[in-house]
Amino acid sequence: MIFAxxxxxxxxxxxxxxTNTSTSAVSVCSIVVDRNLSKYGDELEVAGKTAVVSxxxxxxxxxxxxKDLFTITATSEVFVVDTVIQSDGDEHRCLVA
Numbered sequence: 267m268i269f270a271x272x273x274x275x276x277x278x279x280x281x282x283x284x285t286n287t288s289t290s291a292v293s294v295c296s297i298v299v300d301r302n303l304s305k306y307g308d309e310l311e312v313a314g315k316t317a318v319v320s321x322x323x324x325x326x327x328x329x330x331x332x333k334d335l336f337t338i339t340a341t342s343e344v345f346v347v348d349t350v351i352q353s354d355g356d357e358h359r360c361l362v363a
Contacts, residue, residue, distance in 0.1 A: 284326050285335040295325035297336055319345050320359045329353045330360050
């Protein structure tokens with residue numbers, strides 16, 4: 267799975283910043299933005315959400331919390347964390363608005 271993650275991130279990742287809104291700490295990371303929420307529709311309430319953001323745990327060690335921010339560097343697009351839908355030793359996936 268690590269090889270697949272490496273391939274996905276090397277092809278699809280965008281440079282971003284992660285802001286922990288509790289501490290105001292900011293860190294640079296790479297995120298993969300999945301805007302196709304239909305595949306999550308059976309499992310999650312996705313109304314009003316815009317995407318799922320995935321980030322490597324090696325770059326953002328703490329599990330993101332509600333209202334934390336991911337900002338794409340190139341476009342300044344901001345994603346606000348609503349819910350963490352998966353978190354393991356490799357990656358965090360967050361439903362964002």
